[in-house]
Amino acid sequence: MKALGYHGEKDIRYEEFPDPVLMGEDGAIVKMKSCGICGSDLHIYHGHGFSQDLGYCVGHEAVGEVVEVGRDVKTLKVGDEVMMSAAVRSGGCGRCPACRAGTPAKCAKQLWGCYGLSTQLQGCQAEGIAVPWADNNATRIPEGLTADQALLLTDTLPTAYMGAKNADIAPGGTVAVVGLGPIGLMAVQSAFVLGAARVFAVDLVPERRAMAAELGAIPLEPGTAVEEVREATDGAMVQSSIEAVGIDRTIELAISLAGRNASISVLGANQNQAFKYPLWTAFNKSLTFRVAGCFVQSHWPELIPLVQAGRLTPEKFITHRMDLKDGAEAYRIFDGKLDNVMKVVMTP
DSSP: OEEEEEOSTTOEEEEEOOOOOOSSTTOEEEEEEEEEOOTTHHHHHTTOOSSSOOSEEOOOEEEEEEEEEOTTOOSOOTTOEEEEOSEEEOTTOSSSHHHHTTOGGGOTTOOEEETTSBTTBOOSSBSEEEESSHHHHEEEOOTTOOHHHHHHTTTHHHHHHHHHHHTTOOTTOEEEEEOOSHHHHHHHHHHHHTTOSEEEEEOSOHHHHHHHHHTTOEEEOGGGHHHHHHHHTTTOOEEEEEEOSOSHHHHHHHHHTEEEEEEEEEOSOOOOTTOOOOHHHHHHHTOEEEEOOOOGGGGHHHHHHHHHTTSOOGGGGEEEEEEGGGHHHHHHHHHHTGGGOOEEEEEO
16 A cells, blocks of 8 residues: 655655554454644654654544454444544553543553554554554544544544643633644634633734634734733733643743633643743742643544534635645645645545
C-alpha cells in the first residue's frame, strides 16, 4: 500500500509500506477514505517528534471502511463505515472501572497510545490502517454525520472541546483562546456552546482572527491582547484561558490573560520539560492550571449530538482537499500557513 512516511525534519515521503495485518483477533483493518493533518503532526514534521524513530507512517486522524475483522471483534463488521479515535485504548482496558466510566486517563493499566508517533503503531495517513482492539478504538459513523464531520471527531474537535471544558467555562463567563488554528477556532465554538458570554480570540494571522470574529469572538493581536483585555474587562481579565498552540510564549500569554481564580487550559503539545511556570503569580491569583492530552472516545457522547444538531460545525474549517500522493506538499502548505489554510483533508 501507499502511505506517508517520516524520514526526518520536513521530510515526508509518499512511499510503499507493507499492507496492514490484524494486530490480534480483537483488531480490524480499515481502508482509509479520508485523513487529516493535525497541528501536533507538525512537531514531528519539524524534527521534534515523540520518538527517535524514522521511516514510520504518520497521522492519527482518519475515517474509512472496515475490510477485515478479527474473530473477537463484537461491534464491527466488514463494510462498516467507521471513524477511529486518535487516542488508542488498550485491549487490556475499556474494562476497568475508570475506562467504563469514560475516564481512560485514569485507566488502572495505563495502556494507551496514539497512531503515527513511532514504529510501534503505524499512522493513518495511509491507504490501509491496522486498528488495535477495534471495539475500543473505532465506531460506526453515526447517522446524521457526514464523513467530514466524522473525520474531525477523530481528534480535532474532541481536543478543542476538552480544552474548553478544562478551562471551567461557566455560563456568562469571559474566555480567551490563544492560537486560532483549527483546534483554536473549534475551541472558540465550544466556549460559546458551554455558555461563554465573551470570547477573546488571539492570533498573529489576520485571516484567522477574521474567522474567529465570524464565530462571534473578539479578535485580538498577541502584542496588544493583554492591554485590550484589561481595558475591556475593567482590569478583571478572563475567567477561562485556553492555549491551543503548544509553545512557551503562547502559554505565557494565556497565563497573562487570566484573572483571579481563573482556570488555564493548555491543549497544545508543548515538549519543553523546563517550562518556567510562574508559581508566585499563580499563588497570588489562585490560578488553576491544566494540561492534558485528549481521550477522544470520552467526548463522543456529548459531541456527536451537538454536531448532529448543528450546534458545532467543525467541517466549516476544512479549507484544502488534496491527494495522499501530494502529502509532502500538503505538509508544506499547512506548516507555512499558506493560501489561508486551516484544515487539510487528504484522500487516497
